[in-house]
Amino acid sequence: MRIRIAHLSVHDIRFPTSRTLDGSDAMNAAPDYSATYVVLHTDAPGMEGHGLTFTIGRGNEICVLAVQSLAPLVVGLSLDEITSDMGAFWRRFTTGDSQLRWLGPEKGVIHLASAAIVNAIWDLWAKSAGKPVWKLLADMTPEALVRCLDFSYVTDALTPEEAVALLHRQAPGKARREAQMREQGYPGYTTAAGWLGYPEDKMRQLARDAVAAGWTHFKQKVGAGLEEDMRRATILREEIGWDRTLMMDANQVWSVDQSVDAMRRLAAFDPWWIEEPTSPDDILGHAEIRRRIAPIGVATGEHCHNRVMFKQLFQAQALDFCQLDAARLGGLNEVLIVVLLAAKFGIPVCPHGGGVGLCEYVQNIALFDYIAVSGSLQNRVLEYVDHLHEHFIEPVVIRNGRYMPPQRPGYSIEMHADTLERYRFPHGPVWSGS
Amino acid sequence: MRIRIAHLSVHDIRFPTSRTLDGSDAMNAAPDYSATYVVLHTDAPGMEGHGLTFTIGRGNEICVLAVQSLAPLVVGLSLDEITSDMGAFWRRFTTGDSQLRWLGPEKGVIHLASAAIVNAIWDLWAKSAGKPVWKLLADMTPEALVRCLDFSYVTDALTPEEAVALLHRQAPGKARREAQMREQGYPGYTTAAGWLGYPEDKMRQLARDAVAAGWTHFKQKVGAGLEEDMRRATILREEIGWDRTLMMDANQVWSVDQSVDAMRRLAAFDPWWIEEPTSPDDILGHAEIRRRIAPIGVATGEHCHNRVMFKQLFQAQALDFCQLDAARLGGLNEVLIVVLLAAKFGIPVCPHGGGVGLCEYVQNIALFDYIAVSGSLQNRVLEYVDHLHEHFIEPVVIRNGRYMPPQRPGYSIEMHADTLERYRFPHGPVWSGS
Structure with missing residues (x-):
């Protein structure tokens, strides 16, 4: 079954947790637990990918806008195109648009927004495989799993070959x-x-x-x-x-x-x-x-x-x-x-x-x-x-x-x-x- | 002269530099040099503070929105309230809204946006003093300059006393x-x-x-x-x-x-x-x-x-x-x-x-x-x-x-x-x- 991402929608979801001080700590006195919530809509009936990034209230709107700015990088792709070499996809997605990369790189709002979309893709992949994500991962061969990863900037500590061996x-x-x-x-x-x-x-x-x-x-x-x-x-x-x-x-x-x-x-x-x-x-x-x-x-x-x-x-x-x-x-x-x-x-x-x-x-x-x-x-x-x-x-x-x-x-x-x-x-x- | 920040406006300014490959490098093939440009409007006639943060094109709209989310933290303050203890102001501004702090902390979009506003305050301060910023700084006493700084997380390397001595x-x-x-x-x-x-x-x-x-x-x-x-x-x-x-x-x-x-x-x-x-x-x-x-x-x-x-x-x-x-x-x-x-x-x-x-x-x-x-x-x-x-x-x-x-x-x-x-x-x- 070929599944194509036809459309991305993003929701600014906030829970008024500050009213009860749930989640209060020394740095975060009154958070409103919030989610920048992404839905990947596909051309396959009933098949959606869901993902979120977590924030604590104000500023969630900034992550929502960042998701919208990143959306063109995934809309139109098929799940196969992504998962057949997901390490390469991830690198392209997080750093391939150099103009957006500048806003991090790989940190802060733009990385939080990336996480919501990437996790929604994994949700979609696992649903299409009929498994929870932990089981999808556990059933992969070491080689297949390592192909999902981008080792840029970490090969001095861990190479793909070492990861496969682990x-x-x-x-x-x-x-x-x-x-x-x-x-x-x-x-x-x-x-x-x-x-x-x-x-x-x-x-x-x-x-x-x-x-x-x-x-x-x-x-x-x-x-x-x-x-x-x-x-x-x-x-x-x-x-x-x-x-x-x-x-x-x-x-x-x-x-x-x-x-x-x-x-x-x-x-x-x-x-x-x-x-x-x-x-x-x-x-x-x-x-x-x-x-x-x-x-x-x-x-x-x-x-x-x-x-x-x-x-x-x-x-x-x-x-x-x-x-x-x-x-x-x-x-x-x-x-x-x-x-x-x-x-x-x-x-x-x-x-x-x-x-x-x-x-x-x-x-x-x-x-x-x-x-x-x-x-x-x-x-x-x-x-x-x-x-x-x-x-x-x-x-x-x-x-x-x-x-x-x-x-x-x-x-x-x-x-x-x-x-x-x-x-x-x-x-x-x-x-x-x- | 008491100067109060009455209003903040922010502009999404982009230059089409990618058309000539000005600024092209190994990571950034085709940047459009851009600015999230902030103006602090005051109640003093003709007195404005200008500041910008630099991006390379797409995503500048995210920094613009982040400036808007941060604006309530400065609008309504007088320049004196800020500069009389600017170290404390800076800490309050960058980390005092814990909900916005979560988006960094102190990195990425929210920090870029903070920079545009903070630099606009310095522009305003220097204009009110009738000096370029370098001269405003050079004329400060060591003690006055160090009072502008927030030493959180760096005192293991530099204390305020050492900074004064330097x-x-x-x-x-x-x-x-x-x-x-x-x-x-x-x-x-x-x-x-x-x-x-x-x-x-x-x-x-x-x-x-x-x-x-x-x-x-x-x-x-x-x-x-x-x-x-x-x-x-x-x-x-x-x-x-x-x-x-x-x-x-x-x-x-x-x-x-x-x-x-x-x-x-x-x-x-x-x-x-x-x-x-x-x-x-x-x-x-x-x-x-x-x-x-x-x-x-x-x-x-x-x-x-x-x-x-x-x-x-x-x-x-x-x-x-x-x-x-x-x-x-x-x-x-x-x-x-x-x-x-x-x-x-x-x-x-x-x-x-x-x-x-x-x-x-x-x-x-x-x-x-x-x-x-x-x-x-x-x-x-x-x-x-x-x-x-x-x-x-x-x-x-x-x-x-x-x-x-x-x-x-x-x-x-x-x-x-x-x-x-x-x-x-x-x-x-x-x-x-x-």
């Missing part, structure tokens, strides 16, 4: 690990109780609920001032005890020295990692923080904008946990390069799952990583944030603190038509009040 | 150096003959003209394939001889190993520097290239998106020449931080001057650097590209290969009203054909 290494156990995932699911962690804006009683109740639901790993937002951070860590440790795992997330509010000072104090609460202690661009800064606060781990990645930055984070031994983002990177093709780089350097991938739709995306990535790339669950947990899943046709399924593999064909990211109508900004009924 | 160190010679600049100008270099798209006879004629005009430093675009690069280097060396200086610019087309291989071959033409050999994000890659091709220098910076990246380029000893961009960084405040970081690490600043308006901007930066920060001209040359200067009210003045200091109050960036009308995209007469 995938061959794990091929024998794939079927067993897939069966295990279908039965047990992929381990997750929760940020439910940890948002900065929540009062103490709400924190305690959410932490108790999460313990009762089987969660073993909990993340707390820090960076609100040391006294406040310690007060909230005390509450959480009281509720979750010391056998469960506590992580901390500073959302970039500290300098290098401030990070070290704060974590030396917060070490009393035995945190497993500190996430985003400082500027996401500061590779050498993260490396220095990591050296000085060991054995507390350093985690970062949700704002790491491309494979070149991750390559250096690995080369500089700057992090213990790779928190790549499914829509900050330039879509799944670039995510896969980072997953392979992480495997080469022995760094566990624990993708970013905050926001809207990111949990739905990244379950596919984590499952693929375990089944076909790393073959390990050690030091790997997948973020779970319990916001806004009801808007998806196949929301994530959590059992006993673990992600159960999605079943439906596609990238698990399709929203209900009703959501696209109601949360349309600024004229949908949720925003216009009508 | 400025005090050069204070004694300021008057002498200013007089020297007014008389002799600041040394420049030309890319006139070096664009990839030009045929041999045009290259030869432009090189001869440039030699006759007194230029001593010439830059060639490379990355078109080694045979072609060598053919063109041969032509240029034939025309300029071996006593004049030749630089090369690859515009990011190589991997780390390709950079080393190419420059070992091109070393036969005695290049002074190789500019942008690989990804602008690859700090460690530039450091490795630099180690392996010495004594050829490594230059980069026109795509370096913020002070955190420059900090690391300096820390990692990754470059010999700092080619900061006046509109890729978040406006003059961030430029000044980078100039001070460069002085701390002993790296010469040779700003990026391609595009439209960048020469006009950066002459102010280079003059300030010499007069007040570095006090040195050693290994410093300022890029000159002879395109589109006729559109500015005070175009750059070159004498004998040197930039003569601009005289008019402001940031030298104001375009003729007629240009803003004729080159308006897509409805101005140049584009609509009417």
Whole structure:
């Protein structure tokens, strides 16, 4: 079946999460979780590709316009033309229009917009193959998978040949690990109780609920001032005890020295990692923080904008946990390069799952990583944030603190038509009040 | 006189440079030099602030929209409110709206748009002070200048106290150096003959003209394939001889190993520097290239998106020449931080001057650097590209290969009203054909 992309539509979707302080942290006091939501309409009946990039409100309109500016690069292509050499397509798409490339390159708004479109293509591909994305990937031969990737600027750290070898290494156990995932699911962690804006009683109740639901790993937002951070860590440790795992997330509010000072104090609460202690661009800064606060781990990645930055984070031994983002990177093709780089350097991938739709995306990535790339669950947990899943046709399924593999064909990211109508900004009924 | 920003207007200005291949290089085959052009209208009669960010065509509309999204953060403020603590203002402006910050942070479209507005504020400030920007800066006390800067994420490399000390160190010679600049100008270099798209006879004629005009430093675009690069280097060396200086610019087309291989071959033409050999994000890659091709220098910076990246380029000893961009960084405040970081690490600043308006901007930066920060001209040359200067009210003045200091109050960036009308995209007469 030949499928041609006939038309692209893009929707400015915003959820008024700032009204309840869901998602509040030290850097982002009042986000309205939002999506630049792309639909690839095709000439095949009933066949669409859906994808989104995540923003936190104002400025989503800029990503929407960037998608419109990029649309001519995919409209008119057939799915076959794209997937027959998807590495070459990805490179053409992200850098082939040099005028648009100038706006990044490969970073910021133009890269976020690229991610929405690239991920929509993967959704379309997986739907046409009748598989969820994780299964589409896991069933590919190493050679076929590596042909989807663009190795420009990373061959000094990972060549295509090395990537193929990494995938061959794990091929024998794939079927067993897939069966295990279908039965047990992929381990997750929760940020439910940890948002900065929540009062103490709400924190305690959410932490108790999460313990009762089987969660073993909990993340707390820090960076609100040391006294406040310690007060909230005390509450959480009281509720979750010391056998469960506590992580901390500073959302970039500290300098290098401030990070070290704060974590030396917060070490009393035995945190497993500190996430985003400082500027996401500061590779050498993260490396220095990591050296000085060991054995507390350093985690970062949700704002790491491309494979070149991750390559250096690995080369500089700057992090213990790779928190790549499914829509900050330039879509799944670039995510896969980072997953392979992480495997080469022995760094566990624990993708970013905050926001809207990111949990739905990244379950596919984590499952693929375990089944076909790393073959390990050690030091790997997948973020779970319990916001806004009801808007998806196949929301994530959590059992006993673990992600159960999605079943439906596609990238698990399709929203209900009703959501696209109601949360349309600024004229949908949720925003216009009508 | 109290001046309040009453209104902001933004113009999508594009020049059809792709029709003549002006500005063609290995990455950017056919740019249409463009500007997201901002005017801050005030309640003071005749007093406006002008600023622009530079793009190369398609996508300029995205920067225009980003300026509109940022406008509420400055409209309504008085100039005094901004300049009385401009470091704090800059931080508030670039990161205070966390929803817009998410789109970078501090990179890509949102940072380019920020630069246009921040630079327009400096233009307004300088006009209100009756001085060109370079003179406004040079006349500030070290303490006043440092109060304009935001040191977040760079204090591990440079503290405000160190910055003040650096400025005090050069204070004694300021008057002498200013007089020297007014008389002799600041040394420049030309890319006139070096664009990839030009045929041999045009290259030869432009090189001869440039030699006759007194230029001593010439830059060639490379990355078109080694045979072609060598053919063109041969032509240029034939025309300029071996006593004049030749630089090369690859515009990011190589991997780390390709950079080393190419420059070992091109070393036969005695290049002074190789500019942008690989990804602008690859700090460690530039450091490795630099180690392996010495004594050829490594230059980069026109795509370096913020002070955190420059900090690391300096820390990692990754470059010999700092080619900061006046509109890729978040406006003059961030430029000044980078100039001070460069002085701390002993790296010469040779700003990026391609595009439209960048020469006009950066002459102010280079003059300030010499007069007040570095006090040195050693290994410093300022890029000159002879395109589109006729559109500015005070175009750059070159004498004998040197930039003569601009005289008019402001940031030298104001375009003729007629240009803003004729080159308006897509409805101005140049584009609509009417």
